[in-house]
Amino acid sequence: MKEQPIRSFPGIPALLVLLLAAGFALFLFVQNLPGSTGASGMAQILSLLITLAVCVSLGGFYMVEPNQAAVLSLFGKYVGTVKDQGLRWNNPFFSAKKVSLRVRNFESGKLKVNELDGSPIEIASVIVWQVVDSAEAVYNVDDYESFVHIQSEAALRAMATSYPYDQHEDGTIALRSHATEISKHLTDEIQDRLAQAGVHVIEARISHLAYAPEIAQAMLQRQQASAIIAARTRIVEGAVSMVEMALEQLSARNVVELDPERRAQMVSNLLVVLCAERGTQPVVNAGSVY
Numbered sequence: 001m002k003e004q005p006i007r008s009f010p011g012i013p014a015l016l017v018l019l020l021a022a023g024f025a026l027f028l029f030v031q032n033l034p035g036s037t038g039a040s041g042m043a044q045i046l047s048l049l050i051t052l053a054v055c056v057s058l059g060g061f062y063m064v065e066p067n068q069a070a071v072l073s074l075f076g077k078y079v080g081t082v083k084d085q086g087l088r089w090n091n092p093f094f095s096a097k098k099v100s101l102r103v104r105n106f107e108s109g110k111l112k113v114n115e116l117d118g119s120p121i122e123i124a125s126v127i128v129w130q131v132v133d134s135a136e137a138v139y140n141v142d143d144y145e146s147f148v149h150i151q152s153e154a155a156l157r158a159m160a161t162s163y164p165y166d167q168h169e170d171g172t173i174a175l176r177s178h179a180t181e182i183s184k185h186l187t188d189e190i191q192d193r194l195a196q197a198g199v200h201v202i203e204a205r206i207s208h209l210a211y212a213p214e215i216a217q218a219m220l221q222r223q224q225a226s227a228i229i230a231a232r233t234r235i236v237e238g239a240v241s242m243v244e245m246a247l248e249q250l251s252a253r254n255v256v257e258l259d260p261e262r263r264a265q266m267v268s269n270l271l272v273v274l275c276a277e278r279g280t281q282p283v284v285n286a287g288s289v290y
Helices: 011-031 041-060 134-139 144-160 179-197 213-252 260-275
Strands: 061-064 068-074 077-082 086-089 094-100 104-107 111-114 120-131 199-211
Touching: 011 041, 011 061, 011 086, 041 061, 061 068, 068 134, 077 134, 094 134, 104 144, 111 144, 120 144, 120 179, 134 179, 144 179, 144 199, 179 199, 213 260
Parallel strands: none
Antiparallel strands: 061 086, 068 077, 068 094, 104 120, 111 120, 120 199
């Protein structure tokens, strides 16, 4: 079922024509009342028929607002879609169903799902969408608004189970650290589910993301431990580089000659000084180095 445009008539001129026809019918009826000069029964019947036609034709008027479409059907058969704004007129036997083409958005409820590593998390999203095919929206699904909400939450659940909450390795996409990639995946996932409903997903992004309350404290400790390990790793890497540079410069400038034992002791002392959390207190050796 695809959208098909159909021609409609401007409502104001059509209304003026019907008013003129109604006035003409009234004139005929009054001029041919019984007892009037030249009264004719056929003229009265014609006036009644015109009046009946006018009354029936009034059912063909409908309003189309900006960014709105009217889906027309005849006895259950789809005949076309009208997007012209204002008062319109078509066959009075057509039934018109209005469909908004405006951009709409909604926020899903907080869903509790298990991420890729199996940890329970709470997640919610904001979906921005609009109808682009009114015929598909009306006839391909029973209630397109409810369809959008349910399928969006289903897509959010499926997406959340495909990624970990935190990035544990370099190059891994995570829910918390890769907002752009996650939003694109979520948008594509929802669009695939809503394509048959004539809906275009403009944007989908995560609006709420957190560990479930029952494991939030444990996950916080895990994050703190990971941060400490990462900081320690960076400190050790820097300290080793500084020790290596110090030894190379001492050797290049012939400042002092160190045997392997003293060299190892110097490396140990430098690493203690560079990696310690607190300030160190040096011990001055007033005697011989050896």
